Amino acid sequence: MQVQSSTVNRTIPLSSLVRGSVGSSRVGLPVSGSQALYARFKHVYGRPSEAGGFSLSKLRSLDNLIDRLVKLKDRDSASLPKREDLTGLSDQGRDALIRELSDKLHRAYLKAETNPFAHPGVSTGLLADFNL
Numbered sequence: 001m002q003v004q005s006s007t008v009n010r011t012i013p014l015s016s017l018v019r020g021s022v023g024s025s026r027v028g029l030p031v032s033g034s035q036a037l038y039a040r041f042k043h044v045y046g047r048p049s050e051a052g053g054f055s056l057s058k059l060r061s062l063d064n065l066i067d068r069l070v071k072l073k074d075r076d077s078a079s080l081p082k083r084e085d086l087t088g089l090s091d092q093g094r095d096a097l098i099r100e101l102s103d104k105l106h107r108a109y110l111k112a113e114t115n116p117f118a119h120p121g122v123s124t125g126l127l128a129d130f131n132l
Contacts, residue, residue: 027045028044028046029062030048030052030053032048035056038056042067043067043070
């Protein structure tokens with residue numbers, strides 16, 4: 001008797017993402033033909049493919065990730081002032097708003113810097129580094 005180990009691949013090859021189709025509302029990714037009926041989620045759907053494709057669990061994970069990102073975007077954009085609110089501001093009010101938003105951005109950047117899993121990007125405002 002032979003025992004086979006089962007591993008879970010948590011990466012998605014870039015070539016597979018290119019095969020996906022993007023519409024106005026949902027992203028369509030290839031799945032095996034028998035799973036296409038069950039692969040309908042809020043942000044992602046499976047379209048039948050002869051060559052196989054993603055598993056339903058990967059589509060579900062991607063759908064959950066997109067849903068969380070949309071909720072974060074909505075939550076963060078709710079705290080920003082609307083364009084209509086900016087039209088009646090004086091120059092001092094605009095300057096104060098710019099300082100406030102700049103401070104928020106700086107605090108968020110410092111908070112992200114302390115995250116051990118953060119991407120080691122370049123500092124904000126740096127377009128070119130001429131240090132050789």
